[in-house]
Amino acid sequence: DQLISARAVRKAYGRTEALRGVSLDISAGEKLAITGPSGSGKSTLLLSLAGILRPEAGEISYDGRRLDDLSEAERTRLRRREFGVVLQFGQLVPELTAVENVALPLMLERHARASADRIARGWLERLDAGALADVVPGELSGGEAQRVALARALVTSPRVIFADEPTGALDTVAGEQVLVALYDAAKETGAAIVMVTHDNRVAARADREVRMLDGTIA
Numbered sequence: 204d205q206l207i208s209a210r211a212v213r214k215a216y217g218r219t220e221a222l223r224g225v226s227l228d229i230s231a232g233e234k235l236a237i238t239g240p241s242g243s244g245k246s247t248l249l250l251s252l253a254g255i256l257r258p259e260a261g262e263i264s265y266d267g268r269r270l271d272d273l274s275e276a277e278r279t280r281l282r283r284r285e286f287g288v289v290l291q292f293g294q295l296v297p298e299l300t301a302v303e304n305v306a307l308p309l310m311l312e313r314h315a316r317a318s319a320d321r322i323a324r325g326w327l328e329r330l331d332a333g334a335l336a337d338v339v340p341g342e343l344s345g346g347e348a349q350r351v352a353l354a355r356a357l358v359t360s361p362r363v364i365f366a367d368e369p370t371g372a373l374d375t376v377a378g379e380q381v382l383v384a385l386y387d388a389a390k391e392t393g394a395a396i397v398m399v400t401h402d403n404r405v406a407a408r409a410d411r412e413v414r415m416l417d418g419t420i421a
């Protein structure tokens with residue numbers, strides 16, 4: 204039974220057709236790798252599945268509901284509660300400490316500060332980043348920042364984690380640590396992972412690999 208279902212999805216930026224009719228089903232708890240050459244539409248597909256970009260044609264459903272039938276408030280709620288997103292460069296808020304960054308999605312959901320802080324510290328510890336709680340992003344290494352970003356994506360226990368090259372900016376060892384942390388956390392919570400990657404070893408660990416070529420699934 205399908206958690207996410209995309210049918211004939213099309214998305215263009217001006218004259219560039221980034222997605223030319225993509226259909227894809229993702230089951231609950233599945234680990235999916237999206238691979239393919241640069242410019243083939245991987246990021247556009249990921250952002251469309253996550254409800255961040257709106258395709259011009261086709262449909263994307265989550266849990267049986269079409270994303271384009273949801274109100275803006277419902278889409279926001281879905282993105283905050285059910286989805287966790289990690290991008291290549293982490294995108295932490297520079298003014299906030301690591302633990303404040305991780306607690307942010309909970310604060311947006313009106314959790315009390317003390318409980319948000321406790322839950323956020325718990326996720327940092329699980330990602331081997333407990334000691335970084337009070338450090339600001341500017342003082343973190345790339346791998347550390349990426350683990351903090353991962354903790355922030357996991358803190359709401361999302362049903363789907365969308366990750367765009369989460370190890371792209373890291374060396375092999377740091378990338379490996381981030382991935383192991385991501386897979387362990389997903390195993391624990393039963394979350395699905397939808398990940399864009401150009402690393403074959405990363406793709407090999409997924410349950411399934413979907414290869415993009417020129418805006419379609421090859």
Ligand code: ADP
Nearest residue numbers: 216219220221240241242243244245246247248
């Ligand atoms: P990938 O992730 O596989 O590198 P993208 O989804 O980023 O592919 O891009 C697919 C195509 O769409 C590329 O030709 C890219 O240059 C173009 N593209 C992506 N984002 C934009 C944008 N914001 N504006 C214009 N063109 C874009």
Ligand code: ADP
Nearest residue numbers: 216219240241242243245246247291367368399
């Ligand atoms: P990736 O391959 O990881 O998507 P890109 O370098 O293709 O990385 O894209 C990085 C960012 O630049 C994305 O936000 C994408 O939407 C945007 N982008 C990519 N191609 C173009 C383009 N031709 N014109 C404008 N923005 C673009």
